[in-house]
Amino acid sequence: MELVQMQKSLQDYTKSLFLEGVLDSQFLQLQQLQDESNPDFVSQVVTLFFQDSDRILNDLSLSLDQQVVDFKKVDPHVHQLKGSSSSIGAQRVKNACVVFRSFCEQQNVEACLQQVKQEYYLVKNRLETLFKLEQQIVASGGMIPAMELGF
Amino acid sequence: MATTSTSTGDINKTKSVEVKKKLNVLIVDDDTVTRKLHEGIIKSFGGISQTAKNGEEAVNIHRNGASFDLILMDKEMPQRDDGVLATKKLREMKVTSMIVGVTSLADNEEERKAFMEAGLNHCLAKPLNKAKIEPIINNLRDA
Numbered sequence: 001m002e003l004v005q006m007q008k009s010l011q012d013y014t015k016s017l018f019l020e021g022v023l024d025s026q027f028l029q030l031q032q033l034q035d036e037s038n039p040d041f042v043s044q045v046v047t048l049f050f051q052d053s054d055r056i057l058n059d060l061s062l063s064l065d066q067q068v069v070d071f072k073k074v075d076p077h078v079h080q081l082k083g084s085s086s087s088i089g090a091q092r093v094k095n096a097c098v099v100f101r102s103f104c105e106q107q108n109v110e111a112c113l114q115q116v117k118q119e120y121y122l123v124k125n126r127l128e129t130l131f132k133l134e135q136q137i138v139a140s141g142g143m144i145p146a147m148e149l150g151f
Numbered sequence: 152m153a154t155t156s157t158s159t160g161d162i163n164k165t166k167s168v169e170v171k172k173k174l175n176v177l178i179v180d181d182d183t184v185t186r187k188l189h190e191g192i193i194k195s196f197g198g199i200s201q202t203a204k205n206g207e208e209a210v211n212i213h214r215n216g217a218s219f220d221l222i223l224m225d226k227e228m229p230q231r232d233d234g235v236l237a238t239k240k241l242r243e244m245k246v247t248s249m250i251v252g253v254t255s256l257a258d259n260e261e262e263r264k265a266f267m268e269a270g271l272n273h274c275l276a277k278p279l280n281k282a283k284i285e286p287i288i289n290n291l292r293d294a
Contacts, residue, residue, distance in 0.1 A: 029280040033191040041191050049184045076229035083255060084184035086278045 003142040010133045014147050017130070022123050027089030028147060046127055049088050053120055056081050060113055074109065075101060081116070085123075092119040174198035174291060177219040179209040179237065180253070181228040185277070189223055189253070192281055196288050204228070206237025213241060219248045220291055223279070226254035226266055235269045242270035251287060253279050 017023045034041040056077050063074050082097035096119045100112040134144050178189045178200050186202045193200045201217070203209040205228040222241070226234040238250055252274040256262040263274050275283050 026278045026280065029278075030188070030191075032281065033188075033195050035195075038191060038194060045184060045187050045191070048187055052183055079227060079229060080182050083182045083277065086255065087182070087185045087188045089278075 003137065003140050006133065006137050006140065007142060007145045010130070010137060011145055011147065013133060014130060017126055021091050022126055024089045024091040026086065030088060031147065043131060045088060046131075049084050049090070050124055052084055053081060053093075053124075057113075057117055057120065060116075064109060064113060069109075071109075078116075081120075085120075090120075090123045093123055095119075174220045174288065175218075176200040177203060177209060177212065177217075177222045177248075179203045179206065179222065179228070179234065180225040181205055181233075182225075185225070185279075189279060192279060192284060195281060196285075198288070206233040206240070209237050210240050210244070213244060213246055218246070221288070222246075222248050222250045223253050224250055224271070226252060226256055226262070232265075235266055238266070238269040238271060249273075249287070249291060251275060251284070253277055 018027075030042050030045060060074065060077050063069065063077070078097050078100050082094055082101070085091075085093035085097065093116065096112070096116040100109060100116055103109050103112045137144055174193070174196065176193045176198050178186050178193070179202075180186050180189065181204050186204075190200050190202065198221075201212070201219075203212055206224075209222070209224070224234045224238055226232065228234060234252065234254070238252070241248075241250065249272045250270060252263075252266045252271045253276075254262070254266065254274065255277045256266075267274055273287055
């Protein structure tokens with residue numbers, strides 16, 4: 001694939017993530033913090049997000065599997081996931097966490113956990129694809145085009 | 152040998168224009184990702200940062216003699232008012248640093264008020280970005 005075509009594909013793919021609400025403008029803020037002195041900033045932050053989220057979702061699943069669920073232990077996990085997803089602009093994960101916390105208080109959370117997991121695996125998959133597209137462009141000697149929310 | 156004469160005043164003026172104060176910031180948040188984001192933001196302004204995972208750690212860092220130009224303080228870490236208690240404690244310890252609360256609860260007026268009354272200088276809504284913190288950092292540099 002030609003470099004120009006790859007760059008266009010990346011821009012279109014990134015745009016689709018914003019249009020679907022998978023990412024919000026906070027992700028652009030993240031990209032703006034990446035420069036020559038901090039060239040891998042976005043992938044570092046997102047990698048941390050993946051590591052933390054995998055752990056949190058595992059802990060949440062274990063907590064909800066108990067015969068007697070301690071909801072006071074469940075809420076801090078969801079609070080943390082809400083915060084970290086908000087920090088990177090993973091809008092739908094954040095929103096799913098907000099809903100989860102409402103249900104947590106009513107002690108009706110199994111469906112909410114599934115929704116959070118669904119949204120998390122979606123954004124994880126999409127961001128991994130985004131990074132692969134970027135790597136292909138860089139490997140071909142090209143520059144990553146800047147993204148602006150002009151749509 | 153020819154010498155160029157330069158007045159001491161010119162040299163000092165040049166130095167003061169070139170040297171920007173490097174802000175020293177303490178980032179207090181229980182979330183790894185948020186700490187990393189805030190570190191990146193501070194670095195983008197040419198500042199340096201240290202991190203703490205909760206209020207107790209933040210207080211202990213000060214007990215060990217450290218001081219900062221700016222403290223970014225989360226509210227729930229994960230206990231609901233951990234940041235509020237830490238802010239109160241730091242002010243009791245006569246810490247005069249600018250303390251900025253950074254919380255997802257910034258829109259809740261009661262929670263915001265309680266956090267401000269603990270001794271904050273400002274309270275910003277999460278997620279933090281450069282535009283939100285820039286006026287505060289500029290004021291610190293100008294002070």
